[in-house]
Amino acid sequence: MFNSLSDRLTATFKNLRGKGRLSEADVDATVREIRRALLDADVAVPVVREFAGRIRERALGAEVSAALNPSQQIVKIVNEELVEILGGETRRIRLAKTGPTIIMLAGLQGAGKTTLAGKLAKWMKAQGHSPILVAADLQRPNAVTQLQVVGGRAGVPVFAPHPGTTSDLETPTGDPVAVAKSGVEEARQKLHDVVIVDTAGRLGVDAEMMDQARRIRQAIIPNEVLFVIDSMIGQDAVNTALAFDEGVNFTGIVLSKLDGDARGGAALSVSSVTGKPVMFASTGENLDDFELFHPDRMASRILD
Ligand code: GDP
Numbered sequence: 001m002f003n004s005l006s007d008r009l010t011a012t013f014k015n016l017r018g019k020g021r022l023s024e025a026d027v028d029a030t031v032r033e034i035r036r037a038l039l040d041a042d043v044a045v046p047v048v049r050e051f052a053g054r055i056r057e058r059a060l061g062a063e064v065s066a067a068l069n070p071s072q073q074i075v076k077i078v079n080e081e082l083v084e085i086l087g088g089e090t091r092r093i094r095l096a097k098t099g100p101t102i103i104m105l106a107g108l109q110g111a112g113k114t115t116l117a118g119k120l121a122k123w124m125k126a127q128g129h130s131p132i133l134v135a136a137d138l139q140r141p142n143a144v145t146q147l148q149v150v151g152g153r154a155g156v157p158v159f160a161p162h163p164g165t166t167s168d169l170e171t172p173t174g175d176p177v178a179v180a181k182s183g184v185e186e187a188r189q190k191l192h193d194v195v196i197v198d199t200a201g202r203l204g205v206d207a208e209m210m211d212q213a214r215r216i217r218q219a220i221i222p223n224e225v226l227f228v229i230d231s232m233i234g235q236d237a238v239n240t241a242l243a244f245d246e247g248v249n250f251t252g253i254v255l256s257k258l259d260g261d262a263r264g265g266a267a268l269s270v271s272s273v274t275g276k277p278v279m280f281a282s283t284g285e286n287l288d289d290f291e292l293f294h295p296d297r298m299a300s301r302i303l304d
Helices: 003-014 024-040 045-061 070-085 113-126 143-154 176-189 207-220 236-248 265-274 295-302
Strands: 101-106 131-136 194-199 224-230 252-256 278-282 290-292
Touching: 003 024, 003 070, 003 295, 024 045, 024 070, 045 070, 045 265, 070 265, 070 295, 101 113, 101 176, 101 207, 101 236, 113 131, 113 143, 113 194, 113 224, 113 252, 113 278, 113 290, 131 143, 131 176, 176 194, 176 207, 194 207, 207 236, 224 236, 224 265, 224 278, 236 265, 252 265, 265 278
Parallel strands: 101 194, 101 224, 131 194, 224 252, 252 278
Antiparallel strands: 278 290
């Protein structure tokens, strides 16, 4: 991730070394290179335009600093703007003041929701919480079983529509809204302080799926709705994120598959276009491949 973007930006800044002062032409040439590097990394066009505009404005207006040479000054500006575009401060889960904290997951099929459910549950358990997973994805034949496997690996119970045998679960029927509500009720009764509700995804955004997710949201009133997005989906990221934001008004973003060789554009675009923070990064298939997302650390990694 970000290797190519990182190399391109580093090379661009190298060109400025040794310059005592930056002319407008230097700034323009640098901003042009930054813009190209971001576009090649699949960052959405409007995001690149705004980002480049801000860098140019700040670089031209920058005070001459005794402590920083012009190249360092531009790196500092780009760093600060990258942190901003990635959501600013690290945003943590908002815990409910009373009753269980309800976390709903939404996203396309294959985005990594079910895997994330296990990762998040394991992570919260390690922090002293007592999570329960709720299988409200009744669309995909194996989704319930898969969540049960993930729950087993995380050491966390799973509330499923049919507490029967595996073969019963292969064709789950029923109403996902009712399952989600019952799952939350189960959490209350069994005194779990965190409920993570997995919902159905489709291969593409469709009205029926979105309506179902919206109805689940209305029924369980979650403290957080996390939109899980595959970092590899490139330019499609923006439209998918906007559709989900309109559909379920998510509260935070989880970038999955950050370990892949994606060019990084999705990561930089989704937070910017929706105004919602990236909260977690998912970096592999193991349940421990998961971390809180720190915009400042990610920006430093890009500019390394
Ligand atoms: P869902 O359809 O949204 O529930 O997605 P899944 O959790 O089933 O994930 C789809 C596929 O992506 C599975 O094969 C997962 O093992 C894999 N996967 C999920 N998260 C990650 C990740 O962070 N990195 C990698 N490399 N693979 C992941």
